[in-house]
Amino acid sequence: MVAENKGIEPGGGIVLDGISHAYSGRKALDNVSLTVPRGESMALLGPNGAGKSTLLNILCGLIRPDAGRAIVAGVDVSKHSSEARQNIGVVFQDDSLDDRLSAWENLEFHGLVYGMDKPSRARRIDEVLALVELSEWAENPVRTFSGGMKRRLEIARALMHEPRILILDEPTVGLDAQTRAKIWSYLNQQRRERDLSVFVTTHYIEEAESCEAICVIDHGKVQVQGPPADLKARYGTSLIRCLPRSPEVRQKLLEKYPEAQRLSGDRLGIVVRDQAMIDAFLSEFGSSLKEILIDEPSLETVFLAITGREMRERDEVNSKARGKRNKRI
Amino acid sequence: MSKLTILGRGIYAIWLREIMRSFRDRGQLIGGVSRPIIWLLILGIGLNPYFRGEIYGEVRFVIPFTYLQFLFPAVIVLNIMYTSILFAVSMIWDREFGFLREVLVSPLPKWAILFGKILGGSTVATMHGFLVLILARFADVTLGWDQVAWALVLMFLLSFGLTSFGVILAARVRSFEGFGVFSNTIILPLYFLSSSVFPLDPSLTRTQTAATYPEWLAMLVQINPITYAVDALRGALIGFNQFDPWIGPSIIGAGAVLFFFIALVDFKRQ
Ligand SMILES: Nc1ncnc2c1ncn2[C@@H]1O[C@H](COP(=O)(O)OP(=O)(O)OP(=O)(O)O)[C@@H](O)[C@H]1O
Numbered sequence: 045m046v047a048e049n050k051g052i053e054p055g056g057g058i059v060l061d062g063i064s065h066a067y068s069g070r071k072a073l074d075n076v077s078l079t080v081p082r083g084e085s086m087a088l089l090g091p092n093g094a095g096k097s098t099l100l101n102i103l104c105g106l107i108r109p110d111a112g113r114a115i116v117a118g119v120d121v122s123k124h125s126s127e128a129r130q131n132i133g134v135v136f137q138d139d140s141l142d143d144r145l146s147a148w149e150n151l152e153f154h155g156l157v158y159g160m161d162k163p164s165r166a167r168r169i170d171e172v173l174a175l176v177e178l179s180e181w182a183e184n185p186v187r188t189f190s191g192g193m194k195r196r197l198e199i200a201r202a203l204m205h206e207p208r209i210l211i212l213d214e215p216t217v218g219l220d221a222q223t224r225a226k227i228w229s230y231l232n233q234q235r236r237e238r239d240l241s242v243f244v245t246t247h248y249i250e251e252a253e254s255c256e257a258i259c260v261i262d263h264g265k266v267q268v269q270g271p272p273a274d275l276k277a278r279y280g281t282s283l284i285r286c287l288p289r290s291p292e293v294r295q296k297l298l299e300k301y302p303e304a305q306r307l308s309g310d311r312l313g314i315v316v317r318d319q320a321m322i323d324a325f326l327s328e329f330g331s332s333l334k335e336i337l338i339d340e341p342s343l344e345t346v347f348l349a350i351t352g353r354e355m356r357e358r359d360e361v362n363s364k365a366r367g368k369r370n371k372r373i
Numbered sequence: 374m375s376k377l378t379i380l381g382r383g384i385y386a387i388w389l390r391e392i393m394r395s396f397r398d399r400g401q402l403i404g405g406v407s408r409p410i411i412w413l414l415i416l417g418i419g420l421n422p423y424f425r426g427e428i429y430g431e432v433r434f435v436i437p438f439t440y441l442q443f444l445f446p447a448v449i450v451l452n453i454m455y456t457s458i459l460f461a462v463s464m465i466w467d468r469e470f471g472f473l474r475e476v477l478v479s480p481l482p483k484w485a486i487l488f489g490k491i492l493g494g495s496t497v498a499t500m501h502g503f504l505v506l507i508l509a510r511f512a513d514v515t516l517g518w519d520q521v522a523w524a525l526v527l528m529f530l531l532s533f534g535l536t537s538f539g540v541i542l543a544a545r546v547r548s549f550e551g552f553g554v555f556s557n558t559i560i561l562p563l564y565f566l567s568s569s570v571f572p573l574d575p576s577l578t579r580t581q582t583a584a585t586y587p588e589w590l591a592m593l594v595q596i597n598p599i600t601y602a603v604d605a606l607r608g609a610l611i612g613f614n615q616f617d618p619w620i621g622p623s624i625i626g627a628g629a630v631l632f633f634f635i636a637l638v639d640f641k642r643q
């Protein structure tokens with residue numbers, strides 16, 4: 045679309061190049077670079093406050109980065125924000141529907157704001173409502189929708205103007221497994237049919253696993269990125285997770301394995317080097333544990349190895365973090 | 374598809390959402406209807422006999438109008454003030470419930486977003502002003518079409534300026550409750566100090582005015598922009614002006630432009 049950018053990303057996906065951003069002096073993102081080729085998907089993983097939402101806000105032009113460039117479908121977001129936004133569909137971390145309007149009215153509004161003409165609005169509203177199985181609810185006010193229905197409607201809305209890039213900030217948080225699976229089936233269907241690039245933050249392992257690439261960020265820096273299989277091969281470790289029976293046992297464990305990670309709920313995580321280590325561990329501590337779990341190499345252990353935190357922790361902190369998460373721009 | 378068409382659709386959507394919302398919001402509608410009835414029918418009719426000083430033998434104000442006629446244009450201004458300034462609650466709502474971001478990530482430029490919102494708010498406020506206009510016959514005001522048209526132009530510009538003013542306030546007071554309290558504490562004083570319910574007699578000289586009213590009161594009335602808005606509407610509807618007839622419309626027009634630009638600067642910065 046814009047000649048000067050053609051050379052950078054002929055495929056038209058997402059390119060972030062050296063993005064840095066600080067909130068009143070506090071660094072939230074530090075020299076972040078990554079690429080999502082056209083038609084592919086990337087999952088962005090990271091603990092609370094890692095800078096995920098900040099990065100997505102920069103991608104859709106809500107925040108102007110202090111340094112670096114964001115290029116979306118071949119268009120520089122800060123130079124030609126209007127063209128860039130036309131190519132982007134966004135699903136925010138928090139609800140952004142008008143719940144006093146009906147589903148149809150929310151979509152009609154979206155179509156108008158994206159400059160669509162009447163026939164294409166009518167056609168796309170029918171299509172996207174059918175896609176997320178909300179056709180029967182078109183006339184109902186969004187106020188009466190369940191959390192899952194609202195999420196589906198937000199996804200329908202983000203797809204309505206036929207964007208080439210879809211940006212989703214925790215689209216499935218707080219939904220049951222069945223609804224999550226449904227949402228991903230809509231997304232994957234759209235990816236196949238429309239060559240859509242998808243950039244998503246999530247803390248559900250299965251969801252990240254199904255993406256072509258994964259990027260782990262922490263403290264505003266990219267820690268690793270690559271296909272899930274590569275990351276597992278490179279960083280995945282087996283991990284013993286255990287809950288000691290008493291503080292004394294815990295103390296002894298920490299003396300024996302000083303590198304042990306302190307996990308939530310007094311549990312400890314110990315990286316497994318080989319089978320012999322597991323045997324030694326079990327014979328010494330096997331009888332003084334309340335709980336033990338030995339993880340195979342997985343994205344979860346990759347995440348733990350890189351950030352020192354569990355992905356699941358996030359479920360528990362979500363409720364605490366609400367206040368912070370509801371922060372608005 | 375031309376850029377202008379796209380822009381037009383966006384502004385239309387934002388405008389339409391405000392209009393739809395105002396029709397669905399019962400409370401706002403009830404306020405818009407009941408306020409003028411209370412002011413005009415109860416206060417206006419109640420005080421009507423006391424307005425002319427000669428009742429007590431001493432003629433102070435020689436204005437060839439009944440109190441009801443005199444109050445009528447001011448009630449229009451009051452209704453517009455409430456609706457316009459409280460419209461900013463809708464801005465706070467959008468920010469608070471996340472809807473604002475849906476609009477901010479759209480291709481629409483920021484000025485168009487703000488313009489659409491304020492246009493929506495001013496249309497609703499003008500309609501609420503029009504509700505009062507319908508009561509004209511109860512206030513013994515007879516209107517020609519040209520008068521109605523000119524009044525509507527003034528009412529719309531006034532609404533636009535006051536809506537922008539509310540938006541400027543809302544950018545500073547960011548909570549619903551804070552804004553509610555704040556706006557109520559400024560609407561009524563502004564209204565009472567606008568020579569709306571009692572006149573600053575034009576036939577008196579400055580010194581005579583100062584003798585009739587305490588100086589601070591006369592001063593406050595004179596520096597209050599709403600005074601001139603009320604005057605402009607009196608000029609349009611009952612042909613009575615306390616000031617030069619062009620002053621009111623000019624101040625209304627200038628306010629609309631000035632406040633919109635301040636609101637825009639705020640909106641772009643946030
Ligand atoms: N508007 C803001 N003003 C100041 N600091 C902010 C603002 N938004 C985010 N931050 C800070 O920047 C850092 C990154 O925040 P961000 O919201 O991007 O994290 P996140 O990875 O999305 O976290 P979560 O998983 O909780 O959504 C945090 O330390 C946060 O406190």
Ligand SMILES: [Mg+2]
Pocket residue numbers: 096097098137213
């Ligand atoms: Mg976030």
